[in-house]
Amino acid sequence: METHYPWDRLLWAVPEEEPNTISPMAAVEGRAALLLQPGEDAVIETVVVDDPGPNEVRVRITASGVCHTDLTVKNLRGNGMAFPIVLGHEGAGIVDAVGEGVTHLKPGDPVVIAYRAPCEQCPACRRGDPRRCYMALRPGPRVHRKADGALCSQVLRCGTFADYTVVHAKAAIKMPEAMPLDKACLIACGVVTGVGACMNTTPVWPGARVAVIGCGGVGLSVIQGARLAHARQIIAVDVNPVKLQWARDFGATDVVDARDGDPVAAVRALTEDGWDGGVEF
CATH class of the missing domain: 3.90.180.10 (Medium-chain alcohol dehydrogenases, catalytic domain)
Structure with a gap:
């Protein structure tokens, strides 16, 4: 399909x-x-x-x-x-x-x-x-x-x-x-907004841990921008299982379904001490 x-x-x-x-x-x-x-x-x-x-x-x-x-x-x-x-x-x-x-x-x-x-x-x-x-x-x-x-x-x-x-x-x-x-x-528009968020607005550095809240067109572009910036962990958060699969397809290392509980706690559980930066779309 x-x-x-x-x-x-x-x-x-x-x-x-x-x-x-x-x-x-x-x-x-x-x-x-x-x-x-x-x-x-x-x-x-x-x-x-x-x-x-x-x-x-x-x-x-x-x-x-x-x-x-x-x-x-x-x-x-x-x-x-x-x-x-x-x-x-x-x-x-x-x-x-x-x-x-x-x-x-x-x-x-x-x-x-x-x-x-x-x-x-x-x-x-x-x-x-x-x-x-x-x-x-x-x-x-x-x-x-x-x-x-x-x-x-x-x-x-x-x-x-x-x-x-x-x-x-x-x-x-x-x-x-x-x-x-x-x-x-x-x-x-959508791609430069998402990738630009990682490159300019909230610069992602090599080895950073990034949480992306919302995995529509712009959020998926954030994920790609974080990959380009060599983030080591990219956590995608959404309430739509289809979008979470898209996030994996575009480079997310982990996904959190916010319907299943406190997404902040879930993100912290995936990291040693929390994430280095978050982008919400």
Whole structure:
């Protein structure tokens, strides 16, 4: 039986086509999942996506993961963004056109879209802490609702629940040609959140003992990050036996079913004197 992990569900999957079938510098039309008003469900409408501006690229989206953040935007009535809003921020695709000044990418390149590209100029970036960048790079207003020409906001500067989007060139990360984009898109949010927790937020050192509470897509990425950091013990905690098996598949050395009693006591029982760090997702 084929095993399905939590990130197997893709909201947007567009059939592959030759990357050069679209003129590299002409506005294009496509579909997008839009929030039109606070409290309303998303709808699929046609949008017009302009040429990329300087230091921008237009990407033909081939796959996008599903993240709770987009539901949060809906539940928070737009979270301060102007309507209409293009949902989605965990996408991958093919560069369709590049703007002036872009030299590291060309039409046809496969890319993953990063939702946060550091500006390299603010105090946080200058002190070597780009994850706390004050002013993440964003594209200009390039996406319009076809019905009335209204400019569309893009969730986390991305807007990947769409056939096309425009992002800052530094937010488009080139992928190896052999990397399947329906897997690569997951790197854009869930994987970097989990692995980044081990590498940056709560650094895991070689030989560390780590407890991971919650083994969904991000939690499994924490487990993989802990493996990459050479943790010697990775204890996965969840209430779902299927997720606990996934945790073993992805590198957990021990699992704790929190339905069976006090999970903290169970984790302590698996170690000599407790764990060195914990991550809850």
